[in-house]
Amino acid sequence: MALRRTAEERRSEIVSAALRLADALGPDRLTTEVIAAEVGVSQPAIFRHFRTKQAIWLAVADNVADRMTAAWDDVLDRPSGPVERIGELVSAQLRLIEATPAIPAILFSRELHVENEGLRARFLELVGRFHQTIAGEVRRAQGEGEMTGDIDPNDIAFLLIGLVQGLALRWSLSRRRFGLEAEGARLLAVQLTLLGQSAAAGTGKDRS
Amino acid sequence: MALRRTAEERRSEIVSAALRLADALGPDRLTTEVIAAEVGVSQPAIFRHFRTKQAIWLAVADNVADRMTAAWDDVLDRPSGPVERIGELVSAQLRLIEATPAIPAILFSRELHVENEGLRARFLELVGRFHQTIAGEVRRAQGEGEMTGDIDPNDIAFLLIGLVQGLALRWSLSRRRFGLEAEGARLLAVQLTLLGQSAAAGTGKDRS
DNA sequence: TTAGTTAGTTATTGCACAATCACCAAGGGA
DNA sequence: TCCCTTGGTGATTGTGCAATAACTAACTAA
Incomplete structure (x- = not known):
C-alpha cells in the first residue's frame, strides 16, 4: 500500500505527474492508470482526489x-x-x-x-x-x-x-x-x- | 446491402467523408464506424479499401x-x-x-x-x-x-x-x-x- | 454460362480505459 | 482505548473502438 498523504499533497502530486506525462506520452495517452503508476498509488485512488478525469x-x-x-x-x-x-x-x-x-x-x-x-x-x-x-x-x-x-x-x-x-x-x-x-x-x-x-x-x- | 462501387470511387468517398466528419466531430472522434455510416456501408467494409485506419x-x-x-x-x-x-x-x-x-x-x-x-x-x-x-x-x-x-x-x-x-x-x-x-x-x-x-x-x- | 475476382455482409474478438463498489487500515481527538 | 474520519485497495463493469474471420453476391472476361 502506498504511503498515506494528505489530500492536498496528493492533488498536487497528481497535477504535476499529469503535466510530466502529458509531455512524455502526449496529452491524449494520459490515462488515470499511468498517472496512478507515476504517483505510486492504485488507479482508483485517483478518483478519491478528482471526481472525474x-x-x-x-x-x-x-x-x-x-x-x-x-x-x-x-x-x-x-x-x-x-x-x-x-x-x-x-x-x-x-x-x-x-x-x-x-x-x-x-x-x-x-x-x-x-x-x-x-x-x-x-x-x-x-x-x-x-x-x-x-x-x-x-x-x-x-x-x-x-x-x-x-x-x-x-x-x-x-x-x-x-x-x-x-x-x-x-x-x-x-x-x-x-x-x-x-x-x-x-x-x-x-x-x-x-x-x-x-x-x-x-x-x-x-x-x- | 450498399450499392456496389468501384474501389476507386469508394476510396475517394471515404476520404471526403473523413474530412467532413473530422471537422464536424473533431479528428479524434473520427471512428471507422461513423465513416462507414456516412458513406453508407458497414464498418468492416472500410477495411476493404484501407488496410488500417x-x-x-x-x-x-x-x-x-x-x-x-x-x-x-x-x-x-x-x-x-x-x-x-x-x-x-x-x-x-x-x-x-x-x-x-x-x-x-x-x-x-x-x-x-x-x-x-x-x-x-x-x-x-x-x-x-x-x-x-x-x-x-x-x-x-x-x-x-x-x-x-x-x-x-x-x-x-x-x-x-x-x-x-x-x-x-x-x-x-x-x-x-x-x-x-x-x-x-x-x-x-x-x-x-x-x-x-x-x-x-x-x-x-x-x-x- | 460459368469461374474468378472483388465489394460487400454479419458476428465476433480483444483491448484500453473511466468509473464504481465493497471493503480495509492509519492515526489523531474524545 | 476506542472510534470515526479519510486515504487507500482489489475486483469488476460497461463502453468504445480497430481489426479479423467466415461467408455472400455482384460484376466481367473467356
Missing part, C-alpha cells in the same frame, strides 16, 4: 495559468521601458513553454478541443489575458514614440502572439529540433525592428 | 497536399509582382483553411502528434514547401527593392507563416467566431506595410 485537466490548467500569470507580473514589476518589456514578456512565455513542453501539446489536444469545454475556455481566457498585456505595453510604447503609431495596438499584439504560436507549432511539428527561446529571440528582434523603424523615421532618430 | 489519414493528407499545391501553383502562374503574390499565397492558404476547416484541427490532433508519424511527416513537409515558396517570393521582392533587404528571407517567411498559424489557432480556440480571410487580410496588410517601409525609405519612394 476532466477535473484533473482543469486543475492542470489552473496550475499553468498561475505560473504564466506570475511570470507576466514579474516582468511588469520591473522598471523597464515598454519595448523592452514586450521582449521580456515574449521571452518569458517561450521559456515557460520550453520548461513545460506539454503546453503546446495541450493546446493541440483532443481533450481541449473536443472533450473538455472548460479546459478550452480556460486557455482561451489565458491567451486573451496575454494579448491584453502585450497590447497595453504596445500602447505605452506608441505613446512614448518608440513604436509606430499607425497601427492598432491589438493588431501588433496579434502579430507578436502569432510569432509565439507559429513558433510553438513549428517546434512541435519538428519534434523540438531547435531551441525555442533562441529562435524566438531572433524572430522577435526582427519584428521589433520592423515595428520601431517608422517611429524612428518619424522622429528622425536611428536613421541610416 | 492510419492509411485513411495518409490518404486525407495526400488529398489536402494536392489541393494546397494546386492553389500555390495557381498563384505562381499569374503574372504579378512578388509582394502581390505573397499576399495571394497567404490569402489562398486562408481560403483553403476556411473551406476545409478540419485542417487546423488535424494539425492539432492526437492522430498527427502521437499516433501517426507518417501523417506528421507529410504535414511537416507541406509546411516546409509553403515556407520555401514564400521565401522565394520574398527574395524576389528584395531583389526588386520592394521589400527591406536587411532581413533573412527565411525569417520573413517564418513571420508570415506565424501570422497564418497564429490566426488559425485563435480561430480554432475561439470556435471560429471571426472570418479567417478577412482578419488575415488586415493583419497581412499591416505586416506587408512594415516589411515594405524601410525598402521605400531606402529608395526614397512612398515616404510621408
